[in-house]
Amino acid sequence: MRPRLPSPVQEVVDERFERYGVRLVLKRDDLIHPELIGNKWRKLAPGLAAAGGRTVVTFGGAYSNHLRATAAAGRLLGLRTVGVVRGHELRDRPLNDSLARCAADGMRLHFVERSVYRRKTEPGTLAAVLRDAGAGEDAYVVPEGGSNALAVRGCRALGEELTGVADVAAVACGTGGTLAGMAAGLAPGARALGVPVLKGGFLHREVEALQTAAFGGPAGDWSLDDRFHFGGYARTTPELDAFAADFEQRHGVPVERLYVAKVLYALVALAEEGAFRRGSTVAAVVTGRPFPEAPGR
The missing domain is CATH 3.40.50.1100 (Rossmann fold)
Structure with missing residues (x-):
């Protein structure tokens, strides 16, 4: 099956955003391919082409x-x-x-x-x-999480696909490659928000390094909010699980717990804090879907 690109954008009506005059949409990268889901396809495809059969x-x-x-x-x-x-x-x-x-x-x-x-x-x-x-x-070596210069350039298309759609595009981050590329592809005036799923506060320099490797320097308007890792990589809490289950029930969208749930939770919290101006559209990138048998990265 060929990848479904660009991935669809789905609007969700959610009073937790509407009460602040904010529109929420989901960038359904989880629907790109049944096995190479979301940012994994965007990040892997350029590198696998470069492998040349190795x-x-x-x-x-x-x-x-x-x-x-x-x-x-x-x-x-x-x-x-x-x-x-x-x-x-x-x-x-x-x-x-x-x-x-x-x-x-x-x-x-x-x-x-x-x-x-x-x-x-x-x-x-x-x-x-x-x-x-x-x-x-x-052998052709792909780094952990797939984030290298080729992958970052591959993810630039994600930002380009959100041009004219979102004022803020948010994505959960493991290694930072998707954020680095997406930010570079967004239209001027739009900004990218990364929600790290690992604790430690180290990701800012990683994103900077990836953008330098891919584009020669900083690209796009982006920031990180480190408050929503819920204990670190592969960690969840009953509160996060309940939030994800509630979102699924409200909107009929499966919510992967280790990445997607964290960025959605962050956006609800930020809306309540007044982080988004009235009349703006916020896009949450759905980078994956739950595996029925195990969590993962």
Whole structure:
């Protein structure tokens, strides 16, 4: 199945925004492709084209949506894929549903110690990991989360598709690549908002570095709000779960908990704080949908 681009925009009528004179729309990137969902397609497609048939190696945790998307892309495109998984201890455990799906799609899983994983970008460590994983010296390496200059340029189209649609475009952020590209594609006067799903406050410099690599310097008007990570990556709370279930019931849209729920929750809170001017349109990018068997990245 070919990707559905541009992805549709869906207006939702929600009194939590209407009472402040704000219009909410959803950018349904979750409908781009049944297996390569949302920003994963936008980020992966340029890199996989650049791989030129070589083995693709990438990185992620035990519930990584990025690993799943890469494995699915490898199957669809006939590419050999290797997933380097954080956590050597997982090697001797039964595969969870997310990793089992990666394996079923043909991805070779290589588990590494967490201390090694933290050093994966160091040339010596990376070379050793590639050798131990049997990836081959000419393997094409895609970074964790898929965020590199090619991916950021691929995500610029997301901002371009929102031109004339939104005054503010918001997206949940893991590695920052989607925000970096989307901000560059927005029309002048529109701004991008990133809601990090990891705690630590480090993402600003990562987005800056990605934009520099992709565009040679800063691009677009963007900011981050670090208050809505709900404890960090892959963390949720009963409050967030209840919010997501309520949004699903109100609007009939499935809400993925680890990313999408957090950006929607943030937008409701910001509307209540008066962060959006009356008469403005806010777009929430739906970057994924719930997997029935496991959460992921």
